[in-house]
Amino acid sequence: MLKVASYNMRKSIGTDRRRRPERTLEVLREIDADVVALQEADRRFGAKQGVITPHLLEEHSPWKAVQFGVRTGSMGWHGNAILVRKEAQVLDCEILHLPALEPRGAVMADLRVNGELLRVVGMHLDLSGLWRRRQAHAILAHLDASARRLPTVMMGDLNDWTAQSGCLRDFGRHFTFAETGRSFHARRPVARLDRIMVSSELSVSESGVHDSAAARTASDHLPVWAAVARS
Incomplete structure (x- = not known):
């Protein structure tokens, strides 16, 4: 059993308009996930x-950032980052260039966590429905073309409300969505913008939105999490 989480951390600027990265880490420590996909991390x-x-x-967390070879000092790529426990092995990683009018990307890492092999994709998709679908197709095509198949978790801020249409329907043909719940806006959640999806090799035993006092002020999104295991 592994716990995964996704968090649009909004550059650590909270609903009080203060930038406090230590508060972001406090929220992540509350969740205590094995793997975390971050958005707006830069x-x-x-x-x-x-x-x-x-x-x-x-010094203040049990995680390390997957290194994608970006030399700008970014944690990842276009604000997307993946954190894993320090004892986990990063077997491979790469950045995914996505079609977009503004800079967008996704990140992917093959991991060994607690002895389990897992592929993780983190993403932050466009505000435009047309571009979100193009980005979803690009991610799915990249996974389909991969020579090595692994149990896969995809997660991030998909910026889509309706599961019956758009990119959510496209992803849903190949992946199962965890029932995480509403994560935006943090002070009064009304939308399921943040999602966790798993491939057929995995099942979700528990999932939810992390709603704590710290989480309600640390970002305008609440983190989502899921416990996953081999089916």
Whole structure:
């Protein structure tokens, strides 16, 4: 059994308009997931450095960031990052270029966590429904073309409300959605923008939205989580 989580951390700017990366880590420690997909993990302007510094992550968390070879100081790629427990093995990783009008991307990592092999894809899709579908097709095509097949978890901020249409329907043809619940807006959640999906080799035993006092102020999104295991 592995616990995974997805969190649009909004560059660690909370609903109180304060940037506090240590508060973001507090929320993540509350969830205590084995693997975390982050969105909006980098600063928006300038060199786009990671908001959570390597020192802060090393000294105050049980995780390490998957290194995607980006030299800008980013935690990942276009704000997408993957955290894994420090004892986990990163077997392979890559960035996925997505079609978009503005910079968008996804990240993928093959991991060995607690002895289990797992492929994780983290993403933050477009606000436009047309571009979201194109991005979903690009991700699915990339996975389909992979020479190595692994049990796969995909998660992130999909920016889509309706499961019966758009990119959610496209993903749903190949993956099962965890019933995580409404995650946006953090102060009064009305929309299921943040999603966790698993391939047929995996099942979800529990899932939900992490709604704590810290989470309600740390970002405008609440984190979502799921416990997954081999089917």
